[in-house]
Amino acid sequence: xxxxxxxxKMERISKSYPGVQALEAVDFDVVxxxxxxxxxxxxxxxxxxxxxxxxxxxxxxxxIIWKNQPVNITSPGDxxxxxxxxxxxxxxxxxxxxxxxxxxxxxxxGSGIPGFINWKKLYRAAQELLDRLNVGIDARxxxxxxxxxxxxxxxxxxxxxxxxDLIAMDEPTSAxxxxxxxxxxxxxxxxxxxxxxxxxxxxxxxEVFEISDRITTLRDGIFVGTKEAATLxxxxxxxxxxxxELGELYPKTNRVRQEVVLQITNLQDNKELHGVDLxxxxxxxxxxxxxxxxxRTALAETLFGIRRAVAGEIKIDGRPVxxxxxxxxIKLGMGLVPEDRKLQGVFLNMAVKDNIxxxxxxxxxxxxxxxxxxxxRLAKTFVKKLGVRTPNVGQRIRNLSGGNQQKxxxxxxxxxxxxxxxxxxxxxGIDIGAKAEIHGLMSDxxxxxxxxxxISSELxxxxxxxxxxxxxxxxxxxxxxxxxxxxxxxxxxxxxxGLDQGGMLNENEHV
Amino acid sequence: xxxxxxxxxxLLSRFSVLIILLxxxxxxxxxxxxFLAPNNLLNIALQTSIIAIVAVGMTxxxxxxGIDLSVGSIMALCGALAAGxxxxxxxxxxxxxxxxxxxxMLLGAxxxxxxxxxxMPPFVATLAMMAVARGLTLVYxxxxxxxxxxxxxxxxxxxxxxxxxxxxxxxxxIAVIAGIVLRYTRFGLHVYATGGNExxxxxxxxxxxxxxxxxxxxxxxxxxxxxxxxxxxxxxxxPNAATGWELDAIAAPVLGGTSLFGGVxxxxxxxxxxxxxxxxxxxxxxxxxxxYYQQVIKGIVFILAVILDLFTKRKK
Numbered sequence: 001x002x003x004x005x006x007x008x009k010m011e012r013i014s015k016s017y018p019g020v021q022a023l024e025a026v027d028f029d030v031v032x033x034x035x036x037x038x039x040x041x042x043x044x045x046x047x048x049x050x051x052x053x054x055x056x057x058x059x060x061x062x063x064i065i066w067k068n069q070p071v072n073i074t075s076p077g078d079x080x081x082x083x084x085x086x087x088x089x090x091x092x093x094x095x096x097x098x099x100x101x102x103x104x105x106x107x108x109x110g111s112g113i114p115g116f117i118n119w120k121k122l123y124r125a126a127q128e129l130l131d132r133l134n135v136g137i138d139a140r141x142x143x144x145x146x147x148x149x150x151x152x153x154x155x156x157x158x159x160x161x162x163x164x165d166l167i168a169m170d171e172p173t174s175a176x177x178x179x180x181x182x183x184x185x186x187x188x189x190x191x192x193x194x195x196x197x198x199x200x201x202x203x204x205x206x207e208v209f210e211i212s213d214r215i216t217t218l219r220d221g222i223f224v225g226t227k228e229a230a231t232l233x234x235x236x237x238x239x240x241x242x243x244x245e246l247g248e249l250y251p252k253t254n255r256v257r258q259e260v261v262l263q264i265t266n267l268q269d270n271k272e273l274h275g276v277d278l279x280x281x282x283x284x285x286x287x288x289x290x291x292x293x294x295x296r297t298a299l300a301e302t303l304f305g306i307r308r309a310v311a312g313e314i315k316i317d318g319r320p321v322x323x324x325x326x327x328x329x330i331k332l333g334m335g336l337v338p339e340d341r342k343l344q345g346v347f348l349n350m351a352v353k354d355n356i357x358x359x360x361x362x363x364x365x366x367x368x369x370x371x372x373x374x375x376x377r378l379a380k381t382f383v384k385k386l387g388v389r390t391p392n393v394g395q396r397i398r399n400l401s402g403g404n405q406q407k408x409x410x411x412x413x414x415x416x417x418x419x420x421x422x423x424x425x426x427x428x429g430i431d432i433g434a435k436a437e438i439h440g441l442m443s444d445x446x447x448x449x450x451x452x453x454x455i456s457s458e459l460x461x462x463x464x465x466x467x468x469x470x471x472x473x474x475x476x477x478x479x480x481x482x483x484x485x486x487x488x489x490x491x492x493x494x495x496x497x498g499l500d501q502g503g504m505l506n507e508n509e510h511v
Numbered sequence: 512x513x514x515x516x517x518x519x520x521x522l523l524s525r526f527s528v529l530i531i532l533l534x535x536x537x538x539x540x541x542x543x544x545x546f547l548a549p550n551n552l553l554n555i556a557l558q559t560s561i562i563a564i565v566a567v568g569m570t571x572x573x574x575x576x577g578i579d580l581s582v583g584s585i586m587a588l589c590g591a592l593a594a595g596x597x598x599x600x601x602x603x604x605x606x607x608x609x610x611x612x613x614x615x616m617l618l619g620a621x622x623x624x625x626x627x628x629x630x631m632p633p634f635v636a637t638l639a640m641m642a643v644a645r646g647l648t649l650v651y652x653x654x655x656x657x658x659x660x661x662x663x664x665x666x667x668x669x670x671x672x673x674x675x676x677x678x679x680x681x682x683x684x685i686a687v688i689a690g691i692v693l694r695y696t697r698f699g700l701h702v703y704a705t706g707g708n709e710x711x712x713x714x715x716x717x718x719x720x721x722x723x724x725x726x727x728x729x730x731x732x733x734x735x736x737x738x739x740x741x742x743x744x745x746x747x748x749x750p751n752a753a754t755g756w757e758l759d760a761i762a763a764p765v766l767g768g769t770s771l772f773g774g775v776x777x778x779x780x781x782x783x784x785x786x787x788x789x790x791x792x793x794x795x796x797x798x799x800x801x802x803y804y805q806q807v808i809k810g811i812v813f814i815l816a817v818i819l820d821l822f823t824k825r826k827k
Contacts, residue, residue: 076714077716092711093711094704094707094712094774096703096707096774096775097703105700105704105711105712105715105717106715106717107715108697110697115697115698116695116696116697117696117697117700
C-alpha cells in the first residue's frame with residue numbers, strides 16, 4: 001500500500017489559535033482506496049487538521065498536495081470541488097426534507113423551466129446512489145423517519161453524489177449501535193473497494209483496528225506517527241496517544257457486596273419499559289448493557305422521576321417510594337448524570353463553580369443570597385477532589401474538555417451526597433485518558449459505599465468497569481452476568497433478543 | 512429493510528386542519544340554518560380572502576423559522592398609500608396601486624435587512640416595523656380616512672367576475688402561485704431548507720440570507736395587496752385598518768400545520784387555516800355571540816393550534 005502514489009499529502013501543517021499551538025508541522029497522507037484512521041485525544045488536533053483539509057480553516061503554514069498538485073483550499077466549496085467531503089459528527093441533514101432533497105440540496109436537478117426542479121429525475125438519481133450502497137433507504141422518505149445509522153448512510157451518499165474521492169468521517173459511530181456500526185463498516189469497505197479513500201476518526205480503538213488500513217496518531221498538535229494497523233496493538237496506540245503509560249486501562253478493584261440500596265420490581269412506563277426487575281447493592285457498579293432503544297435511558301429517566309411509571313415498585317433502603325419528579329428523586333438520594341452532556345448535563349455558558357453548586361444552593365446561601373466565599377470554597381473542594389482540569393473555578397465550563405465537563409457534572413451530584421448515582425453513557429465522546437479517570441472515580445465512589453448504576457453502549461466499558469452486568473432488550477432485563485462470566489458474545493446475544501434472532505451469533509448458544 | 516413512512520400521527524397532523532374545518536362547519540350548520548346558505552358561504556370566502564392572502568405571505572416567513580408582525584400595519588399603510596396616491600396625488604388607480612405594492616415590498620426588504628444584515632430576531636425587527644408603519648399611516652392620513660377612490664379601485668374589492676367576487680379570485684391566484692413556488696422550485700425548497708437547518712443550507716452553497724430577504728419581501732407584498740383590497744372593499748382607506756390582523760395572519764398558517772419552528776408547512780394548510788378563522792367569526796356572528804367573546808374564542812383557538820404544533824413536534 002505504501003508504494004501507491006498518495007491521493008492526498010498534507011505537509012508540515014501548522015496552525016495556532018491565540019494561546020494554543022493547535023498543530024505543529026503535522027504530516028498526513030492518504031493513498032487511494034484506503035481507510036485511514038486518525039486518532040488522538042480530544043484537543044490533539046484531529047478536528048483542526050480536518051478543518052484545514054475541508055477548507056473551514058486556513059493553515060498558518062504547510063502545504064496540501066492533492067493528486068500530485070499543490071492546492072489551496074480556502075472554503076468548503078473548494079474542497080468539494082476537488083472531491084473532498086466531510087461528514088461531521090453532528091449530522092446535518094434537514095429532518096423534514098426527503099432523503100433525495102437532502103442529498104441534492106443546492107444542486108437540484110433542473111427541469112426545462114428556469115428555477116423549477118425536476119423531481120422525478122432528482123429522485124431517480126438519488127435512488128441510484130442509495131442503491132449503489134445497498135442500504136435499503138427510499139429516496140422519498142423524510143429524513144426524520146430514519147434511524148441515526150440510516151442518516152449516516154444518507155450523509156455518505158451525499159458525499160458520493162459530490163463525486164468525492166476522499167470522505168472524512170468524524171466519529172461516525174459514536175451514536176450507532178454495534179449492529180448499525182457493522183452496516184456502516186460494510187458500506188465503508190464497499191466504498192474502499194470502489195477506490196474511494198476514507199479518513200476515519202474515532203475514539204473507539206476496537207473499531208479503528210477493525211476497519212482501518214493505516215493509523216495516524218496525533219498528540220497535542222504534534223504528529224506522532226503513521227503505521228499500518230496490522231503492525232500495531234491497541235496498547236501501542238494508546239501509548240502513542242497519551243504519551244504516557246496508562247497502567248491498566250481499566251483498574252480492577254474487588255469490592256465486597258453489601259446490602260441492597262435500590263430494588264425495582266416490574267417497573268413499566270407507558271411505552272419503553274415492559275417490566276424491569278433490578279437490584280442494586282451498596283458499593284457496587286451495576287452495568288446496564290443493551291442496544292439503543294432497549295429502554296435503558298427510559299429506565300434511568302423513570303427511576304429519576306423524569307418519566308412516569310405506570311406500574312411496578314421502587315424500594316430504596318427497603319422502603320417503597322414514589323418518584324414523580326427529579327426533585328423527589330434527589331431528595332431520595334439519587335443523582336443522574338445524563339446521556340447528553342451538553343444538552344442535559346451542564347450549563348454551558350456558566351462558570352465551573354456555578355455548575356457545581358447549583359444543586360447545593362442551600363449549602364452556600366444565607367437568607368437567599370449566595371455567599372460567594374462559601375460557593376468558591378465548595379467548588380474548589382470538588383474540583384480538587386475530582387481532578388477537574390480548569391485554570392480556575394470561574395472558568396466557563398464550555399471551555400473545558402468533555403471529560404472535565406463530565407467530572408463537573410459528577411461533582412454537582414457529590415455536593416448532595418447521594419447514595420445512588422445513575423450514569424447514562426458516562427464516557428461518550430470522552431478521550432481515553434479522561435475516560436480512565438472517570439472510571440477510576442466511579443470505582444472510588446462505589447468503594448465509599450455508593451450504589452452506582454452505569455448505562456453504557458460500549459461493551460469493553462461495561463465488561464471492565466461493572467461488578468455485575470444486566471442486559472436489556474425491548475424494555476426488559478434479559479440476562480444478568482457477574483463480571484467474570486460476562487463476554488461480549490453473551491451480552492450481544494441477550495441484547496439482540498437471544499435465540500429467536502440468530503443471525504450473526506451462534507444460534508445454539510445459551511445464556 | 513424499506514423505511515416505513517406511514518405513521519397514524521403524521522397522517523392525523525397532515526389532515527388535522529381539514530378535520531377541524533369540517534368539525535367547525537358541522538357545528539355551525541347545526542347551530543344556524545343560515546350558515547349553509549350559498550350566499551353565506553360565498554360571504555365567508557369573501558371575508559376570508561384578504562386574510563388568506565396575507566397569511567400566504569406569512570407562511571413563507573414562518574417556514575424560514577421567522578415571523579412578520581408588521582403585516583397589519585403594512586396593510587394599513589399601503590392601503591392608505593394606494594388610495595392617497597390615486598386620489599390626492601392624481602396618479603390614478605393603476606399608478607397608486609402599483610406604487611403601494613412596491614412600497615410594501617420595500618418595507619418587507621427593510622424587515623429583511625434588519626434581520627439578515629442587522630442580525631435582529633425577526634420578532635423584534637418586525638415588531639418595530641409594526642409601530643413604524645402604523646405611525647407612518649397616521650402621519651400620511653392625518654388620522655382621517657381617505658375616500659373618493661374610483662370605480663375601478665372599488666371593483667377590486669366588491670366586483671365579481673363570472674359571479675365570483677374579485678378578492679376570492681385574487682386569493683386563489685396568489686395561493687396557487689405560492690403553492691407552485693414552494694413545491695416545484697429551487698427557491699421553494701431552499702425556503703424549507705433554511706427553516707429546517709440554516710447551517711446545512713449554508714454549507715450546501717445556498718445563501719440563507721438571500722432566502723430570508725426574499726420571504727420578507729414576499730410577506731410585504733402580500734400584506735400590501737391585502738391592504739389595497741381592504742381599502743377597495745371599504746371604499747376608503749382607514750388609518751386604523753387591519754389593526755390586530757397580524758394575529759389572524761399568523762394563526763392561519765399555524766392552524767394549517769405550518770410549524771413556528773420552521774421547515775414544515777404548506778399553502779393549502781394556510782388557506783384552510785384562514786377559512787377556519789373566517790368560518791369561526793361568521794358562525795359566531797350568526798349565532799349571535801358578541802364580538803367581545805369572539806376575540807376570546809379566537810385567541811383560544813390559536814393557543815390550541817400552537818399546542819397541537821408542539822404536541823406533534825414532541826411526539827414525532
